[in-house]
Amino acid sequence: MDTDLNGRVVMVTGASSGIGAATARAYGREGARVAITYRSGRDRAEKVAADVEAAGGQAHVVPLDLDDPPSIDRAVADVIEHWGGIDVLVANAVQWGGDGPPDPSTRFEDVPVAAWESMTRANLVGTAASVRAVLPGMRAKEWGRIVLISSGVAEEGLPGPGPYGTAKAGLYGLARGLAWNAGRDGILVNVVAPGLTLTESRPGIPQAVLDTLAAATPSRRLSDPDDVARLIVFLGSGANGNLTGELVREGSSAARAPHIGG
Numbered sequence: 001m002d003t004d005l006n007g008r009v010v011m012v013t014g015a016s017s018g019i020g021a022a023t024a025r026a027y028g029r030e031g032a033r034v035a036i037t038y039r040s041g042r043d044r045a046e047k048v049a050a051d052v053e054a055a056g057g058q059a060h061v062v063p064l065d066l067d068d069p070p071s072i073d074r075a076v077a078d079v080i081e082h083w084g085g086i087d088v089l090v091a092n093a094v095q096w097g098g099d100g101p102p103d104p105s106t107r108f109e110d111v112p113v114a115a116w117e118s119m120t121r122a123n124l125v126g127t128a129a130s131v132r133a134v135l136p137g138m139r140a141k142e143w144g145r146i147v148l149i150s151s152g153v154a155e156e157g158l159p160g161p162g163p164y165g166t167a168k169a170g171l172y173g174l175a176r177g178l179a180w181n182a183g184r185d186g187i188l189v190n191v192v193a194p195g196l197t198l199t200e201s202r203p204g205i206p207q208a209v210l211d212t213l214a215a216a217t218p219s220r221r222l223s224d225p226d227d228v229a230r231l232i233v234f235l236g237s238g239a240n241g242n243l244t245g246e247l248v249r250e251g252s253s254a255a256r257a258p259h260i261g262g
């Protein structure tokens with residue numbers, strides 16, 4: 001299949017670890033020029049950049065903080081100055097709102113309003129800001145692909161993390177509207193909703209929980225970051241000819257799995 005990615009400029013936010021890092025490497029294997037954004041893990045981002053270049057792509061590392069809108073505009077401007085434009089945006093970065101994914105045992109009413117504001121500002125408004133910044137260049141070229149990384153939690157729910165799931169659900173609304181707004185300019189936008197994915201950065205989830213989740217998936221296994229990355233690369237490539245405004249469930253997100261904890 002021709003992905004038409006050789007030499008294309010792809011910006012993957014939050015690519016210093018996990019799914020974003022796997023996605024950057026996968027684009028590298030397609031010969032793309034990959035902008036890797038990080039918030040605190042510059043060293044990790046540099047290692048991903050080396051992997052991208054070893055795989056046959058080119059890499060450029062830039063800081064971007066979803067909590068800091070000017071940093072989003074600066075990162076996009078940096079990549080455009082470096083490579084002349086951005087063809088594909090993978091909006092993958094996430095602010096977990098703590099040391100990692102939300103604690104499912106937290107009661108809804110115990111989440112402060114400030115946490116709602118912070119989580120939705122970063123994960124919904126910050127993601128929208130990154131989309132907003134790349135659109136003019138894509139419109140000018142009459143070609144673009146945007147992939148927003150949501151979560152199975154957006155549809156499935158999960159006890160506790162109200163702001164996280166709400167922000168992730170909002171990305172679907174963003175994609176539906178944007179598909180109409182930008183489709184006539186050759187820009188396709190889709191959402192990938194991974195289920196629990198076996199990234200190196202996940203906290204120690206008990207094996208029994210992983211086994212229960214895996215058993216509830218159609219394929220009887222949880223995805224690894226490369227599984228998710230391949231789906232993202234398809235949607236964010238020329239191989240995706242006209243699919244837009246869709247949400248694609250990945251891995252255990254396709255299951256009606258029992259909740260973790262709660």
Ligand SMILES: NC(=O)c1ccc[n+]([C@@H]2O[C@H](COP(=O)([O-])OP(=O)(O)OC[C@H]3O[C@@H](n4cnc5c(N)ncnc54)[C@H](OP(=O)(O)O)[C@@H]3O)[C@@H](O)[C@H]2O)c1
Nearest residue numbers: 014016018019038039040041065066093094151196197201
């Ligand atoms: N892993 C899963 O099971 C799972 C399941 C469903 C959905 N997802 C979604 O998949 C995406 C990737 O998840 P992951 O598990 O691969 O995450 P991860 O390994 O924790 O990586 C998160 C990335 O986001 C960056 N980041 C953190 N805070 C940021 C901020 N305020 N502004 C900009 N970037 C920030 C991190 O950069 P630094 O490390 O450099 O600070 C890192 O590159 C997320 O959108 C997540 O919601 C993941």
